[in-house]
Amino acid sequence: MLKKTQGIVLGAIRYKETSIIVKIFTRELGLKSYLVNGVRTQGNKSKIALYQPLTLLELVVYDKDTAGLQRISEAQVHRAHQLIPFDFTRTGIALFITEVISKSIYENYQNESLFDFLKECIIHLDSKEVHLAQFPLVFLIEKASYLGFAPREALGFLSESRSQPFSVSELTQAENYLAALMSSSFSNEAKIGKILRQKLLDHLLDFYSQHLDNPGNWKSLVILRQLNG
Template sequence: MFTATKAIVLSKIKYKDNDLIVKCYTQKEGIVSYLLRGVFKSKKAYSKVAYFQELSQLHLVTDHKEKRGLQYIKEVKTSYLYSTLHTHVLKSAIVMFLAEVLSSSLQEEEQNDTLFNFLEATLQWLDTNETYANFHLLFLLNLSKHLGFYPDKTAIDAPYFNLYDGEFQYLKESKYCISGENLILLKQLLGTNFDALELVKINGSQRQAFLGVMLLYFELHLGAFKKPKSLQVFNEVFS
């Protein structure tokens, strides 16, 4: 049965000599992997590869069968054409990093319109805005809401935040409690939207430290989560 869906590309890997396996987060089916046969055989077929850059937003018509591990794409076209994400050096670094995070974080093979709409809208925001140095921090924080472990703000005035419990606390109850600059930034981001990100003023070392906190937060709440391989390069770019 042919199915039409929007999709966001998370990763791709060459398979055998001429094929490509593409992992996408789709609007209708959640995580789906597709096998593209013969895309490296000819120039005409190879042109299809350009559609599948990390975090590209696509519209797919697929031959979807429930029990098949790798699905097939019948038609592909761009649903939103980025103007900067794949050409701007710094934004490209963000794309590479976030694609790894999402590939490791998203496991659901079911429809989740709220999550898909969040990804679609925030990536389009990044594409069209020039104040983005802290984009990835707010993105990860907001992503945690869709994955089920957004910080509980009940005691937001408390001097500690427990990463393991996901809540603010008045006593340092574990080694996973944060305070100081990281706590201040967490509270600031919890009250910020993307359009107000330019008001968040931090330096490279503070940005790097808080990113480490957010990745630990993901590790504690997502059993299969792994730190992105691109982390070191990413931190150097945004130091």
């Protein structure tokens, strides 16, 4: 059966000589793996570009009840990125949030509210007005609510974790900053020192690791450290 849906590309791997298997988080159908034939040929560079991480797509797909790879009938860009591919910091953050998404959901997982949130995050990351330094923190805080394990108050993010990297004075600053982020989201104007912000990021990732099955190491964190001071 053919179905229309929007999708967020999470990644692709090579398959045989000219094909790829691409993971796409779709709005109506959930996380799916699709076999796309013939996109790795010399004349199909524009088609392979459709399947770069975090590309927002309009899709017509074959939806079968049987397990295994699905196929795409039609794919076109929903909204082309203007800044993410050309800005190293935005690219680093994009890699980071792609990894967080990929480790947080599983095959066939479907959540329209989460999809809408992720779509807005990607569009915001691609805008000129975004505060890049705090983007990963806000992303982790808000995404946790869509996954069902976000505390109601800032202190919960700090107390419901096995790691406590903060001094007494840092703990107060961290709580106040998290409360500001929870209150004003991506539009927050509060400032915090680089070292404490990095500690908060490590702490939130540890918080995520406690709630996810086998997340492993966060590989994109090294790149994020270098780009997002």
